[in-house]
Amino acid sequence: MREPVRGRSGRAGAHEIIREAPHPPMVEPILRVEHLSKVYEDGTRALSDVSFEVVRGEFLVIIGLSGSGKSTLLRCVNRLVEPTSGRVVVDGRDVTAASRTELREIRRGIGMIFQQFNLVRRASVLTNVLTGDLGYVPPVWAVVNYFPPSAVGRAMGNLERVGIADKAYGRASALSGGQQQRVGIARALMQRPRLILADEPVASLDPALSHSILKYLEDLNRDEGMTILCCLHFLSLARRYGTRILALRDGRTVFEGRPADIDDARFHEIYGERAEEVEIR
Amino acid sequence: MSPATPAAPALVRAPRVPAPWYRSWRAYAGLLLAVLIYAYGWHVTQIHLGELWSGARLIGPFVTALAAPDVVTRTPLAQQASAPLYYGGEIPPGPSGGGGPALRLSQPSGAIGQRVTVHGEGFDAGHAGTLWWENQIGQRQQLGSFHTDAQGRFDAAITTPDVQGTHNLVIAEVVTGYGPWRPSQTLGVVTARMIETVFLALMGTTMGVVFAVPLSFLGARNLTRQLPAGAAVYGATRLLFNVTRSIEALVLAIIFTVWVGLGPFAGVLALGVHSMGTLGKLYSEAIESIDAGPIEAIMATGATTLQVVRYAVVPQIVPQFIAFTIYRWDANVRFSTVIGFVGGGGIGFILLQYINLLQWPQAATALWMIAIVIGALDYGSAVVRERLL
Numbered sequence: 001m002r003e004p005v006r007g008r009s010g011r012a013g014a015h016e017i018i019r020e021a022p023h024p025p026m027v028e029p030i031l032r033v034e035h036l037s038k039v040y041e042d043g044t045r046a047l048s049d050v051s052f053e054v055v056r057g058e059f060l061v062i063i064g065l066s067g068s069g070k071s072t073l074l075r076c077v078n079r080l081v082e083p084t085s086g087r088v089v090v091d092g093r094d095v096t097a098a099s100r101t102e103l104r105e106i107r108r109g110i111g112m113i114f115q116q117f118n119l120v121r122r123a124s125v126l127t128n129v130l131t132g133d134l135g136y137v138p139p140v141w142a143v144v145n146y147f148p149p150s151a152v153g154r155a156m157g158n159l160e161r162v163g164i165a166d167k168a169y170g171r172a173s174a175l176s177g178g179q180q181q182r183v184g185i186a187r188a189l190m191q192r193p194r195l196i197l198a199d200e201p202v203a204s205l206d207p208a209l210s211h212s213i214l215k216y217l218e219d220l221n222r223d224e225g226m227t228i229l230c231c232l233h234f235l236s237l238a239r240r241y242g243t244r245i246l247a248l249r250d251g252r253t254v255f256e257g258r259p260a261d262i263d264d265a266r267f268h269e270i271y272g273e274r275a276e277e278v279e280i281r
Numbered sequence: 282m283s284p285a286t287p288a289a290p291a292l293v294r295a296p297r298v299p300a301p302w303y304r305s306w307r308a309y310a311g312l313l314l315a316v317l318i319y320a321y322g323w324h325v326t327q328i329h330l331g332e333l334w335s336g337a338r339l340i341g342p343f344v345t346a347l348a349a350p351d352v353v354t355r356t357p358l359a360q361q362a363s364a365p366l367y368y369g370g371e372i373p374p375g376p377s378g379g380g381g382p383a384l385r386l387s388q389p390s391g392a393i394g395q396r397v398t399v400h401g402e403g404f405d406a407g408h409a410g411t412l413w414w415e416n417q418i419g420q421r422q423q424l425g426s427f428h429t430d431a432q433g434r435f436d437a438a439i440t441t442p443d444v445q446g447t448h449n450l451v452i453a454e455v456v457t458g459y460g461p462w463r464p465s466q467t468l469g470v471v472t473a474r475m476i477e478t479v480f481l482a483l484m485g486t487t488m489g490v491v492f493a494v495p496l497s498f499l500g501a502r503n504l505t506r507q508l509p510a511g512a513a514v515y516g517a518t519r520l521l522f523n524v525t526r527s528i529e530a531l532v533l534a535i536i537f538t539v540w541v542g543l544g545p546f547a548g549v550l551a552l553g554v555h556s557m558g559t560l561g562k563l564y565s566e567a568i569e570s571i572d573a574g575p576i577e578a579i580m581a582t583g584a585t586t587l588q589v590v591r592y593a594v595v596p597q598i599v600p601q602f603i604a605f606t607i608y609r610w611d612a613n614v615r616f617s618t619v620i621g622f623v624g625g626g627g628i629g630f631i632l633l634q635y636i637n638l639l640q641w642p643q644a645a646t647a648l649w650m651i652a653i654v655i656g657a658l659d660y661g662s663a664v665v666r667e668r669l670l
Contacts, residue, residue: 078581080577080580104583104584104585105583106583107580107581107582107583108583109583110581112578112581112582114574114577117574118574118575118577118578119575119578120575120579120592120596121572121596121597122596122597122599122600123592123596131578131579131582131588131592132582134579134582134583134584134588134592135582135583139584139585139587139588140587142587142588142591142592143587143591187578190582191582191583
């Protein structure tokens, strides 16, 4: 195993960006993030000069403590959060420079899954899934809540895929947490995405359910070649599912590489000296 | 432990006991100020508690009327007979024959101030009756009363009164009983006005809703933030809400009666404008308090603002909007009862008339009607709102 490049002094090492070997040069990245920084209005510095690339078919797991900038980073990719500086390029299109219309077009190709599921709780499960198709239908149809039959068919198909087609006409609020997150996945699938952003998809769930949700993402990644960017709390989950890991600490990249390369020293660089690893099985 | 053990003053310090309030000059200054304020208030609002006692007799009839409002009535069943008595020497035509009660006068013509005897027969036995004098243009005055004997007859003497015209009529009326109870005319009038009041509130509320719903989206900070010039739109909308809300509907009603004339339409406009302000503010705050998660999720799908509103905002606010609207309608019914005082239509208009004309039983009917209808609506709207939220 290659020994990573260490910083000159021990203290500086913690914030040193440690890079693994670059990707094969022929593979076109689906996502390129260049010198991305985000400072919130209250002065909080969430991201500082973050750069990385993601190639097609990767399952990139972003790890780090709460507040390390993981969620901000994901939201900068589809500009739910407006970056302060830097560039984000998705599929060759500059997200940061996109107009409102272009941005909507880029967004509809990027599925997103949230920690709190973010379903419309009073609406039916089916309607929640159908909202994934909004980027493709004429906006005025929203006034009469119309979706074409083909979209309804696909929505039922996606619900079947996550195993809750029988709940299609129930209210989203009536579902358990795990079921709600599966609706969230079905909604993301409605977008026919090539890239899926998952923001702590299992953090609000019973740990025992973590694998059932992450397996869906793994299947999509492996069988359909969808690229996945996923924030996770637990290193054990990151190791199990990630093809590559990006670690943030205080808004800076502190590690970028293969899961197997995170040893004890790295672990403490990422999570701090006092951290102890817990495992989810 | 021996008493010689030295205390440790540096470590254990007795907590400082706050001085009792009566030691503080501030307490006395505050007390004096309060006395001065209330003394002036008493003077300036002209509180004379004695008036409550000395004026009691004026309000007495009203209190009595409250216990007996003009709600039902029954028609008296009367037997009537009449005979002409002409002034100025003209002889009236003879009595028309036929069964039933009949009246005979001692003389068919005469002059003012004469003594005339009246004989009646064919009435029901043993009833009280009234004698009336009706002049040429149908005005009546009471001449006296009588009792029919066992054969249904009576005799009475009258003095011919001083009236204009010559063709007079003496009428005897015996009330033999009463018809069935039926709703009084006042009840009909009051009910019609109450219905007008409820609909006045309905139309006013609807008008308020129609304007407040679209505007409230512009008055919600979390939605306008994403629009270009959002802060200006937000500020302008909230200003509109605050201005229309802070002008009392009664003042608006006066303005609108000048504009569109007296009547319910002015009331509808006044309630509509006022409701727009109050509902708009409540709606906007409901929108501001919604869960931002679904908005984020729908935006992430590439949805337009319209779609975000339809699928992420509307489902979250509909129950609250309905609850606020029902409450507003309920409040508007209460309010539209007084809008009539300034000519804005509804039950207040006739209530004011009854009070001004000292028609206490009728006023009591209107008040009871208001109390019952508002109480019922209050209860109904509370039940509906509880179900919704």
